[in-house]
Amino acid sequence: MSAPAFAVVGHPNKGKSSIVATLAQDNSVQISPIPGTTVKSRYFPMKVDGEVQYILVDTPGFQRARQALAWMKARASTAAERVTVVRQFVETHQKSGKFPDECELLKPLIEGAGILYVIDGSRPYGEEYEAEMEILRWTGQPSIALINLIRQDSYIDEWTAALEQYFKIVRVFNAVAAEFQKRLELLKAFGQLREEWQAPLARAVATLEEDRRARQERGAFAIAEMLAEMITLTVTKRIASDEDPAGKEADLAKRYRTKLRRREQEARRQIERIYDYEDLQRQEAEIEVIEQDLFSLESWNLWGLKKNQLIATGALSGAALGSGFDLAVGGASLLLGAAIGSVVGGTSAWFSYKRIGEVKIMGLPLGGRELRVGPARNLNFPYVVLGRALYHHAAVMHRTHAQRDVLRLDTTAEEASARSITDARRKQLERVFTRLRNSENGRYEPSLVEQLAEIIDGIALKFTQTTPGEPRINPPRAREAADSSSNQTEGANDPQPPRKMAGSQHLD
Ligand SMILES: Nc1nc2c(ncn2[C@@H]2O[C@H](COP(=O)(O)OP(=O)(O)O)[C@@H](O)[C@H]2O)c(=O)[nH]1
Numbered sequence: 001m002s003a004p005a006f007a008v009v010g011h012p013n014k015g016k017s018s019i020v021a022t023l024a025q026d027n028s029v030q031i032s033p034i035p036g037t038t039v040k041s042r043y044f045p046m047k048v049d050g051e052v053q054y055i056l057v058d059t060p061g062f063q064r065a066r067q068a069l070a071w072m073k074a075r076a077s078t079a080a081e082r083v084t085v086v087r088q089f090v091e092t093h094q095k096s097g098k099f100p101d102e103c104e105l106l107k108p109l110i111e112g113a114g115i116l117y118v119i120d121g122s123r124p125y126g127e128e129y130e131a132e133m134e135i136l137r138w139t140g141q142p143s144i145a146l147i148n149l150i151r152q153d154s155y156i157d158e159w160t161a162a163l164e165q166y167f168k169i170v171r172v173f174n175a176v177a178a179e180f181q182k183r184l185e186l187l188k189a190f191g192q193l194r195e196e197w198q199a200p201l202a203r204a205v206a207t208l209e210e211d212r213r214a215r216q217e218r219g220a221f222a223i224a225e226m227l228a229e230m231i232t233l234t235v236t237k238r239i240a241s242d243e244d245p246a247g248k249e250a251d252l253a254k255r256y257r258t259k260l261r262r263r264e265q266e267a268r269r270q271i272e273r274i275y276d277y278e279d280l281q282r283q284e285a286e287i288e289v290i291e292q293d294l295f296s297l298e299s300w301n302l303w304g305l306k307k308n309q310l311i312a313t314g315a316l317s318g319a320a321l322g323s324g325f326d327l328a329v330g331g332a333s334l335l336l337g338a339a340i341g342s343v344v345g346g347t348s349a350w351f352s353y354k355r356i357g358e359v360k361i362m363g364l365p366l367g368g369r370e371l372r373v374g375p376a377r378n379l380n381f382p383y384v385v386l387g388r389a390l391y392h393h394a395a396v397m398h399r400t401h402a403q404r405d406v407l408r409l410d411t412t413a414e415e416a417s418a419r420s421i422t423d424a425r426r427k428q429l430e431r432v433f434t435r436l437r438n439s440e441n442g443r444y445e446p447s448l449v450e451q452l453a454e455i456i457d458g459i460a461l462k463f464t465q466t467t468p469g470e471p472r473i474n475p476p477r478a479r480e481a482a483d484s485s486s487n488q489t490e491g492a493n494d495p496q497p498p499r500k501m502a503g504s505q506h507l508d
């Protein structure tokens with residue numbers, strides 16, 4: 001048996017194609033503010049692992065519904081004749097060419113497709129829609145009416161009253177931003193309309209849920225791999241025994257940061273592909289607007305864990321803090337740099353906000369020396385990266401294929417911070433992070449990535465249950481960084497986050 005098909009029909013420019021794109025998860029559906037863009041009916045199968053679950057049909061809008069209905073009315077004297085007359089209408093006018101749009105949109109219905117009738121509930125109801133609804137009723141096909149809200153105004157009540165005269169099921173459905181659950185509910189509703197659709201649509205719902213879960217897991221794995229690689233990354237440069245390493249350090253540090261950035265970008269792309277967004281354009285507020293990114297001081301103020309949170313991970317002891325170590329957890333104190341070598345990994349590297357990774361000079365077995373930057377020993381670094389990744393993942397997940405604008409990411413938003421991760425989860429994370437940091441020569445056990453992926457999957461689920469807020473261009477203000485619940489006395493070093501980004505605060 002072929003998969004259930006639904007034709008999305010209605011007035012021009014009401015979001016029909018948008019609904020098709022959302023429900024079929026298909027980027028190739030043409031969406032346009034220009035009415036009359038869709039002139040042919042086109043079939044979009046929703047496939048999971050090559051198997052068609054259901055089919056959406058994009059159709060042109062009604063153009064001359066009243067005249068079409070008048071033609072039909074003149075030829076049907078009883079209700080029993082209506083379906084036949086609709087057929088006759090299409091046969092006749094495919095030849096005459098008088099009603100090209102009506103013929104095109106009615107064809108899939110004659111072939112058995114269910115009806116999704118779309119209206120814009122932000123525009124008042126008008127009598128002109130009645131001819132459309134009447135024609136659809138004449139096709140005898142099961143139908144659902146969807147109220148899409150293109151603008152702010154809402155005429156939902158009057159629309160509902162009118163639509164209920166013609167359709168058994170009336171739903172408010174945002175064509176562009178419909179949540180995954182909403183889409184599933186729609187499929188379930190369709191299953192109830194026709195006996196033979198119930199089983200395949202129930203199967204489709206289960207398959208889509210499974211598919212979604214699988215994608216989330218793959219997303220968590222991609223983030224875990226990225227984190228593992230970013231934490232363990234090292235870059236090296238040979239230096240002669242008499243050469244001053246200081247001159248080489250800046251270059252090497254730059255290479256290190258470039259690699260980290262690239263790895264983060266690569267993971268974003270991977271995640272976008274996992275959700276079938278191939279060439280998604282991204283706009284990252286912090287880079288384009290305030291030139292802030294992974295290495296800016298402000299990002300550490302905003303996203304890093306607070307001291308008490310780091311203590312709670314078990315990575316730091318309160319005693320270590322008390323003994324005067326600055327742990328690079330936020331604010332102006334970062335500028336001073338701090339020795340935390342004795343706390344993590346037994347090195348004596350200096351850590352400032354500039355120093356995500358360790359910098360070391362090592363003697364080589366065959367003579368000469370090597371300058372090395374990395375691995376990342378800064379305790380906050382993985383949390384900053386993870387917070388950003390989870391935020392991006394959630395934003396991609398919540399997108400629909402009807403959204404054709406750039407993906408706006410405001411990684412300065414509070415949602416992009418790992419601070420909301422529970423202490424229990426952070427403890428689990430920290431155990432893996434510590435082992436990654438201490439891996440010899442960046443070679444870590446693959447099982448660490450799996451462990452990490454599992455923890456991240458648990459966290460990501462929480463992140464993805466709510467829609468990320470509207471992107472903000474302005475980062476959260478001082479309150480954020482200064483609001484440390486740690487009772488450490490930091491005196492003059494109290495974090496005072498910069499109000500705006502200045503070149504000197506940028507880390508490059
Ligand atoms: N903001 C917003 N715009 C929408 C919505 N639905 C459709 N649009 C826009 O309205 C225009 C027409 O949409 P389209 O799906 O092509 O309508 P169609 O002519 O009925 O197929 C496009 O520019 C869409 O981006 C919506 O729910 N919200």
Ligand SMILES: [Mg+2]
Nearest residue numbers: 016017037038
């Ligand atoms: Mg269209």
